[in-house]
Amino acid sequence: MPDAQVLLVGAGPGPVDLMTLRAVRAVESAQALLYDALISEEAVALAPAGCVRIQTGKRAGKPSMHQDEINRLMLRLARKGLRVVRLKGGDPSVFGRVGEESAFLREHGVSVEVVPGVTAACAAAAQFGFPLTHRGEARRVVFTTARLEAGKLSADWSAAADPEATFAVYMGGEMAGALCERMIAAGRAPGTPAVAVEQAGGANARICHGTLETLGARLSGHGGPVVIVVGEVAAQAQGAAADEAPIARTA
Structure with missing residues (x-):
């Protein structure tokens, strides 16, 4: 054998x-x-x-x-x-x-x-026309996940204060509001561009535009898998206008 x-x-x-x-x-x-x-x-x-x-x-x-x-x-x-x-x-x-x-x-x-395979953050960036790194704006990318411990976000989010870091947050749809608040509390500017992409890479992919201050309120209900991208590069994202219907929250 x-x-x-x-x-x-x-x-x-x-x-x-x-x-x-x-x-x-x-x-x-x-x-x-x-x-x-x-x-x-x-x-x-x-x-x-x-x-x-x-x-x-x-x-x-x-x-x-x-x-x-x-x-x-x-x-x-x-x-x-x-x-x-x-x-x-x-x-x-x-x-x-x-x-x-x-x-x-x-x-x-x-x-x-x-x-190896294409990960969701890379698929989202390619599909909606924004980079994960960009000269003068984003020198590094942080892949992280939003998990709950005793009903609260786990992990130390102090790294989120880095203005030159793009944050790609997996499984963060349900906790989007708390996640954005935590990043602001860590020192990231409330006006930092942020997008949430549902079903990245697929034919039914949807994008929700916002900032750390507004993104959480734009997600509602339950839908497909969501990756949240936070950083100056998110301002370059193409797709549906920010004032269109919100996409669904998901774990």
Whole structure:
């Protein structure tokens, strides 16, 4: 039996044509495909006939596998000699738990290959015509996530005060108002441009323009995945006018 191996593959932000060629080839050759909830049907359909397809992700409060269950399932399938592909939205190394999964598999004698993908912030910038870095405005990019601990935003947001940093905040839709307030409290100017992009990279993507002072109030309800981009570069974003209907909040 060949050495056990698992491929941790980035599917990009959704559309199949934003997947890398290596990612497409990985899925096309999969014998067992474990995919997240936000993976498009078109991406899953790339898997060959006879491939074991298992949805592992969580969305809208529906039941899902715990991480330790996913780890054990990958290990079990790999030890059976199957070519296992773990398909993740965006890039596996950006809030994709690639470190945890890689460590677990390697500790159990399974080799790991990581296939990168287009992450949501990059997809949003490309789709709506703004850069993430820009001479004289943004010298660095911070990828972060808005998570709750005891009902409050976690982590130290002092870095948000840096006027030359672009902040790309994942999973921040529901906490957009509190997030903006926290960044202002940390020292970022209330008038700093900010946009929220829903379903970045997809045909149904939507953008909401604003500033740290106004963006939170423009998000309402529940919709698709949202990435929030804060920084001077956000002023260059194209798309729907800021006074149009707000897009939905989401986790």
